[in-house]
Amino acid sequence: MATDGATVNKTFINSQTSNFLRFWRTFARNKIAVFAFVFIFFQIIIAVAAPYIAPHNPYKGDFLATWETPNRFHWLGTDDLGRDVLSRLLYGARISLSVGVLSQLAIALVGVPIGALAGLKGGWFDYVLMRVIDVLSSLPTILFYILLMVALGAGFWNLILAMTLTGWIGIARLVRGQVLSLKKTDYVRASRAMGGGTFYILKKHVLRNVMSPIIVSVALGIPAAMFAEAGLSFLGLGVPSPEVSWGQMIGMYQPYIRTAWHLTVFPAIILALTMLAWFLLADNIRNSLDIRD
């Protein structure tokens, strides 16, 4: 019996690694996506190491060097208070990336259990949940974000809270749908007939089968969350000054587009490139996972 368990375990691990390898082989075939992955990888390193590589203090003004256009000393110029634009961009990467990743983790942690429970249990819980989702999704998303941020006040954690409050709907609905269709499969019915409890089935069959859609949803959610953060910060409802984010820089400096173009154009370009890279990465993850089964 003991050896049986060991072999089962071993084959399980083997199948896992080969799954990952197969995923990676498909993924690596798309050269543009690999490039996007490298881009994001470097961005993460830059965001983490920002305090060590930033040429200037992003929060400290220099009143002898305001409104400077790009030059040898300030590579991307300075703003109205003489703060270095390049350093602010490097620090902005931290906000953008951490909002994207943390909000998606929070959404998955809230949405997946709710959706799975609704799908498995059904009944009143499912009914109430679906009505709540109906009402919440009838509100335009941006409007909902804005109202929440106005009520909560601008701030990093409030931003993540607001995104979680709106974002769990999508993933809960996704997981619920997957669970409902899994429930009808023969192996889940067999497991239940043999006395498998709800949580056993959840762990053994459901979670493993809904893993791919969840990963894809999280991967696509990261650029969407960065998009939302940039938009809210642009409106002044995201991260408050003196903290910096790209969207906030664009919103703050936008009135000076004619006189000081470098203040808005650089964050705009870096934001657009980051969005593109994350989207290409997420899209290729989806394609590579789809092929697997």
Place this chain on the structure above:
Amino acid sequence: MLRYILTRIIGLFGVLLIVSALTFALMHKVPGGPFDAIALEKQQMIPDEIKAQLNEKYGLDKPVFEQYLLFVKNAVRLDFGYSMAYPGRTVVGIFKEQWSYSLQLGLLTFVFSIIVGVGLGIFSSIKPNSFLDYFGTGVSIFCLVMPSFVFAILLQFVFSAWLGWLPTGGWSSPRHWIMPVLANSLAPVLVLQRYTRASMKDALRANYVRTAKAKGLSRRRIIFVHVFKNALTPLLTVGGPLAAGLIVGSFFVESIFRIPGIGFYFVSAIGSRDYPMIMATTLIWTLIISVAYLVTDLLYALADPRVNLLKEE
């Protein structure tokens, strides 16, 4: 059918009631009342007695629940009271005067997006792997990853600050319309292009197209007579809500290009905690978008006899 419409309308009122309660509760949790924002702007303190008088005038001294009931009673008669940030102007008055700007922007964007989005979708589906197909995919990726306000900034930089061809903001002449419409059309172009392409591809693969081909019809006749009719009907389902979303205005585009529409006023209402304006905008938007979904579903049922609304679930 009538019963279906009635159920939907009752449901719509339910949604509006819940949304209004939600907005109302959220707005009253907000730190800082409307008169604090005015005081901050004018750099002077409002004496407590005057504040109390103002609160009484706008009914803010009553219990929250009573305020809400009063609000609902008035809202049914389309009376949203006076704006707090623009004294002397009613919320409905602001809507009447400013909505035309959002409406113009929205309709121009809608027409432009249909031409570009549906056009690209059609071309890329009937000529797969052609230059236009790749171009269409490129455009849709661009629309997907580019936030509208970033695109607006880059447009302003290139065409106003650098080349000096177009004005940076305003809405007074067709030259002012070009950049806002372009920036506003990213999302609708993306949606329309993708839907058109997908549903055209489905239709081109259908059996009746093979039959028509076997019958010896020309490719042009097949596409114009058989494919279009079947492939473009599903577009109704996206077109309706899309148009509704556009005519209610845009926060980003209106505030970047200083277009005095509803989106612009909404953004400034948030800053100044103008409760009546925020509530009215939220409710009117939800109403328009929900009605658009309802009308779209009905139109779709009329256009496609295979759809039976009553049999759903």
